Amino acid sequence: MSQAMNNDVLVDAQGLTRRYGLIRAVAGLDLQLRNGEILGLLGPNGAGKSTTLRMLAGCLAPSEGRVLIRGLDMARAPSRAKRHLGYLPERPPLYPEQTVREYLAFCARLHRIPRREQGAAVASAMTDCGLADMGSRLIAHCSKGYQQRVGIAQAILHRPDVVILDEPTAGLDPNQIREIRALIRRLGESHSVILSSHILPEIQATCARVAIIHGGQLVFDRPMRDIEGDERPRTLRLGLRRPPGEDVLSSVSGIERVEAIEEGLWQLTCAPGADPREAIAGQAARDDWGLFELSQPRRALEDIFTELTSADRPATRQAA
Numbered sequence: 135m136s137q138a139m140n141n142d143v144l145v146d147a148q149g150l151t152r153r154y155g156l157i158r159a160v161a162g163l164d165l166q167l168r169n170g171e172i173l174g175l176l177g178p179n180g181a182g183k184s185t186t187l188r189m190l191a192g193c194l195a196p197s198e199g200r201v202l203i204r205g206l207d208m209a210r211a212p213s214r215a216k217r218h219l220g221y222l223p224e225r226p227p228l229y230p231e232q233t234v235r236e237y238l239a240f241c242a243r244l245h246r247i248p249r250r251e252q253g254a255a256v257a258s259a260m261t262d263c264g265l266a267d268m269g270s271r272l273i274a275h276c277s278k279g280y281q282q283r284v285g286i287a288q289a290i291l292h293r294p295d296v297v298i299l300d301e302p303t304a305g306l307d308p309n310q311i312r313e314i315r316a317l318i319r320r321l322g323e324s325h326s327v328i329l330s331s332h333i334l335p336e337i338q339a340t341c342a343r344v345a346i347i348h349g350g351q352l353v354f355d356r357p358m359r360d361i362e363g364d365e366r367p368r369t370l371r372l373g374l375r376r377p378p379g380e381d382v383l384s385s386v387s388g389i390e391r392v393e394a395i396e397e398g399l400w401q402l403t404c405a406p407g408a409d410p411r412e413a414i415a416g417q418a419a420r421d422d423w424g425l426f427e428l429s430q431p432r433r434a435l436e437d438i439f440t441e442l443t444s445a446d447r448p449a450t451r452q453a454a
């Protein structure tokens with residue numbers, strides 16, 4: 135994909151605010167989705183994720199702010215903007231008495247797919263979502279995991295650029311969760327995706343970018359690689375069976391500080407910009423230190439999430 139394509143902004147939310155009576159569920163939120171991205175919207179229960187996604191999907195009008203989809207204003211050109219979007223709400227609107235194929239054919243009509251293309255669109259969405267053999271199964275008889283696949287299939291029937299998934303693995307068992315995550319990653323190869331979750335590993339397993347929402351506000355928005363880091367390490371954990379004196383460890387180039395954790399284990403602080411891993415491993419081999427661990431404890435997303443969302447910030451109540 136070209137750089138220019140990568141920089142295409144498909145979804146541009148500007149100053150989104152939504153009030154429910156006196157409650158401000160979302161407050162001045164700016165968010166962008168670029169072509170080819172899988173963006174995770176992470177936040178504790180009640181943070182405003184569903185409200186945000188409903189506004190992005192054009193199902194709920196913002197009290198303030200606007201949503202542009204490929205530059206089309208959702209408030210002014212809703213049908214044209216929505217053509218580029220597929221949306222799986224928190225509770226997918228399935229009809230249990232229909233078969234999978236009947237339901238998707240019905241959705242194809244709702245998406246205004248031309249009649250002669252409907253059969254192919256349904257077949258292709260079923261294949262993409264691992265439903266190829268499930269066409270004649272009643273939705274009521276599908277497992278929760280398969281029902282979720284049907285929900286995702288209806289969201290991609292019209293081949294939208296952007297797929298919005300609200301808590302796509304909520305209520306599924308661990309196997310179903312793994313399958314749906316794999317499906318989302320596959321979707322991400324041909325669509326741009328925004329998904330919400332209050333579960334960290336969910337976002338870590340599927341998303342290239344994470345935005346954290348708390349109390350209706352965006353408090354964090356970064357590529358996952360910045361967090362899980364290919365940056366130079368700031369601290370290292372070192373384990374040695376036959377350690378030299380700490381003064382020897384301190385003298386390795388690039389090590390600023392050495393602190394013992396327990397017998398044979400140290401935490402090393404690296405000098406700014408330095409990466410002493412190769413020097414440590416080399417010296418350990420030469421001098422037979424019995425190296426058994428040299429690792430980089432990463433500042434996990436969990437720390438960031440806890441730090442940013444532990445402050446009490448319920449949806450803001452406004453004075454009348």
Ligand SMILES: Nc1ncnc2c1ncn2[C@@H]1O[C@H](COP(=O)(O)OP(=O)(O)OP(=O)(O)O)[C@@H](O)[C@H]1O
Nearest residue numbers: 154157159177178179180181182183184185186449
């Ligand atoms: N229709 C509504 N009327 C009144 N308040 C609402 C309504 N929908 C949501 N809220 C409130 O707005 C806030 C944000 O809710 P929202 O559902 O967007 O959060 P969420 O992050 O999706 O949480 P969850 O994971 O629990 O669904 C909450 O305080 C919620 O109680």
